[in-house]
Amino acid sequence: MEKNFNHAQLESQIYARWEESGLFAPKANSQGAPFVIVIPPPNVTGNLHMGHALDNTLQDILIRYHRMKGDDTLWVPGTDHAGIATQAVVEKALALEGIKREDLGREKFVARVWQWKAEYGGNIARQLRRLGASCDWGRERFTLDEGLSKAVREVFVRLYEEDLIYQGDYIINWCPRCLTALADIEVERDDRKDSLYHIHYPLEGGASSLDSLIVATTRPETMFGDTAVAVNPKDERYKTLIGRLARIPLIDRLVPIIADEYVDLEFGTGALKVTPGHDHNDFQIGQRHNLPIIKAIDERGFLTEAAGVYKGLERDQARQKVVLDLESQGLLAKIEPIAHAVGVCYRCRTVIEPLVSRQWFVRATPLAKKAIEAVRDGRTRLRPAQWEKTYFEWLENIRDWCVSRQLWWGHRIPAWSCSSCGKVTVSREDPASCPHCQGQLRQDPDVLDTWFSSGLWPFSTLGWPEKTADLARFYPTTVLVTGFDIIFFWVARMMMMGLWLTDQAPFRDVVLHPLVRDAHGQKMSKSKGNVIDPIGIIDLYGTDAFRFTLAAQAGQNRDMKLNPARVAGYGKFINKIWNAARFVLTNLGGEDYGALGDKTDGASTPALSLPDRWIHSRLLAVTAQCRERLENFEFDHLADVIYHFVWDEFCDWYLELVKPILYGADQTAIKATRRNLLISLVKVISLAHPIIPFVTEEIWGKIPGAQGFLMNASYPEATEDLDPEAESQIGILMDIARVVRSIRADFGAPPGAKVAPLVKTGDPEVLSLLANYGPILTRLMGAESLKAVEPSAQKPRDAAGATRVWGEIWVPLGGHIDLALELARLDKEAAQLAKDIRQATGKLHNPDYVQKAPSEVVEETRERLDEMTKRAAVISQTLTALKEMAQ
């Protein structure tokens, strides 16, 4: 075996062998309970980023664990067509050739996107393989493939027939750059510092041009779309003006002054220009007051003929010119700075232009109701549960979902309008002519929001609406693993769609993980240049080290700060486990240990040494912990348990304790220990496999008698009883070793100097331990002997000591002990002890504590007090003796 695990060379080979074996797919006729995860589909043209890496590592850990546990495990992979994102990528590429999508026309453009997908679409799947993702590639899906498109159409038609989808003229968020409508949650907020313009709207019939109502606005260019000025009915300043007319400057159009509760008395001047065509709130006011809607700005962000001479100006230019003209006419009362948030497109950060237009909407409230209920009654659990509140809050205040997008790449809306009768037909099959009048039909040019199809993902990928075997066997799915940032976009939509269409909650648990940031907690972004490429990390440190890092940091926090130095640190752990295996495998002595099945249990062979019994017991405890953590999605704690067990207990103690046996002369003991080494190694790599699959699989391949793959072996079970006797005895041995080492170090005994520690005890258990295992310990302490002395013995003058529950330990160090040093040490210890004793005594004298605290806790305190009192007596004696010596 090489000294290091060669991840660069071995990982891809191991993955290829797994994939060839067909073990990623569920086993035919499995008796296990289904355990199903659908992958959050990454953008088909995307590259693997840190978020995917975390997401899929956690999924793979769960999948590998459940597969080893014997469940009927399925992980469905796939990709999303990602409407706007993909279309934008392809348009960008075309732009380099000097081509616009309009030049190509719809069909040719869509063909180009498919071509793009064929070229780059496999990228993400290749990268997922490097992550070790053990998903069933035979079931890979794409949101635009035939089956899923059929599902989308079925849903659209069904919801339309149930009157849950409608077409309406409504104010929507429009991106003038992407030229499409956006759903509310696709609009992000940017904090800006702008100006608040106070503008005179002259009153009709006023005495002079200065007899005016002043309105405040950040968007003067929308004034050409104003159809009213609103004031609050409670506003004493303006009461008399209600019902009169005001004149819009620059175009001299008259609008009514109306009263509406919405207007804030405190803000600006308390008078609001109402532009129902270009503002969400104004639209609502317009609805209440039956105001007309004037479109002053077009889809590309230029002013329309409604703006008179300003027609044709771009929004921002128009604003400047309007402000200048107002000022020159003396109609600009003042300009004050204002900090506010403006809506921007989540794709391109262009400022959103609210527009009234005809779009398709999903009535969200009835769907949301079911989604709320399913989480309230626990059919689906969000983890951590704190997210449930966020989930409820959004769903309880949900607004109708605008699902049409003015793009070419996506699911075409299955609606046709008739050129003769004008009626709209929504249909599962493409209709040849209008079913009402046989007139000519034209299909709606829009496509559906990407999230419409991803909302169906848990069941559309399994074949729905067909009644497939997969659907029957694997739906509803078990766990969803995703970032909390898409609770609204995706999780809530899947819940709504799933419950409405299949009458079942699509998942049992939704595991929300943190968002990956850079080492300083900053969001990774190309513009900041702080993006860490997961593949680069994998190349450097190996997939296992990377996966271990992600798991170790996947706690309850919202941010995960990824520091490559930490990955390097866990790379050392991979090396450690590899070398532990190397030690075990090179010490087996070439004997035949039989088929591996015999090795994983029955460790209670009589010939087992104390260290063997101990590690066996510890393995049982750790196995139970690992299982519990996996069942509860505590990935960070899982990594922690494995790390410490492997390093601190398995390597630092067990392998060291066992060396004297292996290098000894007792052939029976050697044989038993070799066998146990092998058994425990198998358990260790099995426990760790879900997190670090590659190195553990490679080790498995080197184990004599190992059959097949570790990924297909069984996860350890903790069925036997622990061995408390072995644990406590090894505990005492560890204690002795640590005390001796500590004393040596404190008194600066040279490393080469052999010491001969003395253990003063009357405890028969300790005496027997010393008799049997003293020789094992001496090696670990750099001692030449370890002897017991009578309880009545006097401490040698040149010895340093420490008191323990089971007795006392003395380490004669010749001339190395400085009397003064020890006096100081003991004084310090005595002071601390006195403090602790006061505390414990106080507690035990307190009736409240004695009654309220659990009896074990009280008992523990009592025992500790006894222990401390004994120690205090010893220290006090020693101190007296030392002081005498010093004199």
Next chain:
RNA sequence: AGGCGUGUAGCUCAGGGGGAGAGCACUACCCUGACACGGUAGUGGUCAAGAGUUCAAAUCUCUUCACGCCUACCA
């Protein structure tokens, strides 16, 4: 404006009513036959601040401060 979250060792974080913890970093010593990507022993903290509940608070409650995030129709 509301809601949520965070504040514990130099860094990243775990813990959570009765002894302040881990990893990395740091110091000293050690290349001992799995591993120097190693070993052993250590240094280091008013658990953000203040108040309250309690015999006992890093932990529970309240207030304050700082920093994040999310939602929202203040033009």
